[in-house]
Amino acid sequence: MKVNIHLNKRVAVIGAGMTQFRRRILETPQEIAWEASSKALEEAGLELKDIECVVIGSAPDAFDGVNLKGEYLSHGSGGIRKPSSRVFVGGATGVMAAITGWYHVASGMCNTVLVVAEEKMSPARPHPQSVFRYIWDPILEKPLNPNLIWIFAMEMHRYMATYGIKKEEIALVSVKNKRNAANNPYAQLGGNITVDDVLNSEVLVWPVQLLDISPVSDGGAAMVMASEDVARRYSDTPIWVDGVGWTLDNTEWPARDLAYPRYLEFAARMAYKMAGIENPYKELDVIEPYDPFDYKELHHIEGLRIAKRGEAPKLLKEGVFDIDGDIPSSPSGGLLGVGNPIAAAGLMKVISIYWQLKGTAGKMQVKKPVHTGLAQAWGDLMQASTVIIMRN
Amino acid sequence: MSWEKEGKEGSLLKWYDIMEAEKYEYTVGPAGERFFQGLKENKIVGSKCKKCGKVYLPPRIYCEDCFTKIEEYVELKLDDAYLDSFTTIYQNDDGQKLTEPVHIGLLRFKGVNGGLFCYLEGTPKKGGRIRVSNFNYPLRISIE
Numbered sequence: 001m002k003v004n005i006h007l008n009k010r011v012a013v014i015g016a017g018m019t020q021f022r023r024r025i026l027e028t029p030q031e032i033a034w035e036a037s038s039k040a041l042e043e044a045g046l047e048l049k050d051i052e053c054v055v056i057g058s059a060p061d062a063f064d065g066v067n068l069k070g071e072y073l074s075h076g077s078g079g080i081r082k083p084s085s086r087v088f089v090g091g092a093t094g095v096m097a098a099i100t101g102w103y104h105v106a107s108g109m110c111n112t113v114l115v116v117a118e119e120k121m122s123p124a125r126p127h128p129q130s131v132f133r134y135i136w137d138p139i140l141e142k143p144l145n146p147n148l149i150w151i152f153a154m155e156m157h158r159y160m161a162t163y164g165i166k167k168e169e170i171a172l173v174s175v176k177n178k179r180n181a182a183n184n185p186y187a188q189l190g191g192n193i194t195v196d197d198v199l200n201s202e203v204l205v206w207p208v209q210l211l212d213i214s215p216v217s218d219g220g221a222a223m224v225m226a227s228e229d230v231a232r233r234y235s236d237t238p239i240w241v242d243g244v245g246w247t248l249d250n251t252e253w254p255a256r257d258l259a260y261p262r263y264l265e266f267a268a269r270m271a272y273k274m275a276g277i278e279n280p281y282k283e284l285d286v287i288e289p290y291d292p293f294d295y296k297e298l299h300h301i302e303g304l305r306i307a308k309r310g311e312a313p314k315l316l317k318e319g320v321f322d323i324d325g326d327i328p329s330s331p332s333g334g335l336l337g338v339g340n341p342i343a344a345a346g347l348m349k350v351i352s353i354y355w356q357l358k359g360t361a362g363k364m365q366v367k368k369p370v371h372t373g374l375a376q377a378w379g380d381l382m383q384a385s386t387v388i389i390m391r392n
Numbered sequence: 393m394s395w396e397k398e399g400k401e402g403s404l405l406k407w408y409d410i411m412e413a414e415k416y417e418y419t420v421g422p423a424g425e426r427f428f429q430g431l432k433e434n435k436i437v438g439s440k441c442k443k444c445g446k447v448y449l450p451p452r453i454y455c456e457d458c459f460t461k462i463e464e465y466v467e468l469k470l471d472d473a474y475l476d477s478f479t480t481i482y483q484n485d486d487g488q489k490l491t492e493p494v495h496i497g498l499l500r501f502k503g504v505n506g507g508l509f510c511y512l513e514g515t516p517k518k519g520g521r522i523r524v525s526n527f528n529y530p531l532r533i534s535i536e
């Protein structure tokens with residue numbers, strides 16, 4: 001391990017669990033959290049009494065429609081009568097929950113942490129999009145009634161214009177991720193689609209079309225993290241967290257460079273430094289960049305400095321990011337294929353890398369041997385990014 | 393310094409708006425469905441952990457201590473019911489006096505985890521047998 005900062009404890013992931021990601025799940029948010037949590041404990045071989053602290057990740061309260069959602073979810077997350085806390089950085093929450101679990105252990109405070117992320121997007125009417133209605137500046141932006149689709153359409157268009165990227169190049173992300181998701185037993189929207197299917201799908205807000213976007217989903221994900229001594233006792237294949245990074249950029253949309261995710265570059269640099277990674281393209285074996293929209297996966301691959309600015313589409317076309325490529329990207333199927341219950345989707349990405357490094361990803365397992373993986377999420381007012389690097 | 397004291401209404405620049413979703417549709421979940429189905433049959437249903445024997449009201453599909461799945465549903469007996477606490481409300485949320493005060497009771501059952509808030513009819517008192525006059529949620533109860 002080449003960690004560059006002082007840590008009290010080395011941290012491993014020793015178990016993970018997920019619910020199915022689905023359009024409308026019957027179970028309550030607490031029950032969704034419990035299902036994921038109990039599966040994670042089972043995989044780790046621990047019981048709830050062995051868990052010292054609980055970290056809960058959940059995005060806006062307004063999705064599930066319960067205020068103080070961290071407290072509400074603690075019941076199903078095993079957090080009752082334990083030091084429990086909730087983290088929230090919008091879409092970046094899922095990976096931030098894992099990072100928070102990591103520093104609970106790395107600091108020496110706890111030996112075992114249960115990290116739980118849950119989102120139920122289905123209760124809000126008329127559409128969960130309305131939950132985002134008030135994340136904008138109330139005076140300068142809100143009067144134009146921004147929504148997440150048109151604001152990202154703006155970013156996608158700038159990205160395309162800056163580097164001369166075509167829609168058909170971006171559509172390949174959707175094709176790849178939905179194809180990968182067909183191998184994922186938890187996925188909502190796996191399947192074989194073509195670039196033409198994406199280009200012929202309904203135009204929502206130009207240049208964003210229906211198949212450019214991840215679906216609205218309910219779901220939960222959970223992970224058990226432990227200090228080295230505990231991890232070695234319970235697992236023959238602990239997966240080590242070797243680097244974490246997170247950054248917040250300016251929330252002011254008109255003031256940001258839309259072609260390049262600077263917030264992510266900073267978060268990635270922090271994580272690479274900690275993990276001792278100098279050349280991410282050469283040193284990373286498998287990645288899960290955040291992909292609520294297809295162009296975002298490419299945008300993020302560039303922010304992660306795996307591809308030069310504007311060159312991720314070229315590598316994608318060459319097959320570098322395919323399941324049998326040099327750096328398989330979103331082998332889980334990503335948010336585009338598995339579904340997007342916000343915080344749970346971010347933690348799902350971390351779990352995907354954990355299973356890949358452990359070699360238990362089943363039909364999702366990438367073809368080449370993998371030793372270093374990265375998961376990333378993005379959110380808040382679209383300017384927060386979180387990165388985690390793991391090794392086996 | 394607060395502008396309420398210093399400023400004049402109309403001379404300040406303000407922006408008015410409302411927040412978020414219009415309404416919510418919540419699912420009650422599998423245990424919730426058993427509970428509400430029970431109420432339709434004038435029954436109060438809890439769920440019982442196989443591992444530690446704890447009974448939960450309202451029923452849950454998992455035990456918060458053992459974290460195991462609960463599959464057994466049990467009908468709770470009114471003989472075991474008691475009023476854990478009650479209160480009487482004289483004002484509404486806006487601070488206006490109610491024409492009739494409202495009594496709220498916390499209904500619990502011996503040996504059962506949890507309970508239900510109910511409307512309490514008649515004069516609240518300690519002890520006494522619980523009677524349920526209306527099983528539609530929220531329940532209406534009285535003490536004999």
Ligand SMILES: [Zn+2]
Pocket residue numbers: 441442443444445446455456457458459
């Ligand atoms: Zn129990």
